[in-house]
């Protein structure tokens with residue numbers, strides 16, 4: 001998807017501060033961090049939202065979530081914890097229509113969300 005910013009990031013045509021990449025995914029620092037730790041994990045394949053995933057994506061989803069956990073540890077969130085977020089569509093507050101997991105840490109977060 002040429003018009004998708006996260007596809008372009010995955011292809012390397014838009015520069016980001018990468019933390020990790022493999023055949024399935026890329027992780028990088030968010031451009032507008034909302035916390036001392038704010039990184040994103042995205043699949044290389046364009047999947048618009050979590051609602052578009054199906055049974056065939058179970059392995060990929062597991063890999064993305066497990067990598068988010070590993071990166072949270074690497075980024076110093078193991079002791080105090082972190083918030084792992086997947087925003088979805090309008091009500092979920094999704095602004096980039098390419099599936100991504102936010103890793104947020106380094107400060108406490110409120111619950112319930114506003």
Ligand code: 5GP
Nearest residue numbers: 005016028029030031032087093094095096
């Ligand atoms: P959403 O609101 O869709 O869950 O989150 C999208 C996130 O992507 C936002 O936190 C936003 O700051 C981040 N973002 C959008 N465009 C770029 C970009 O070009 N580079 C980086 N590093 N982050 C981006």
Ligand code: ZN
Nearest residue numbers: 004007046098
């Ligand atoms: Zn995309």
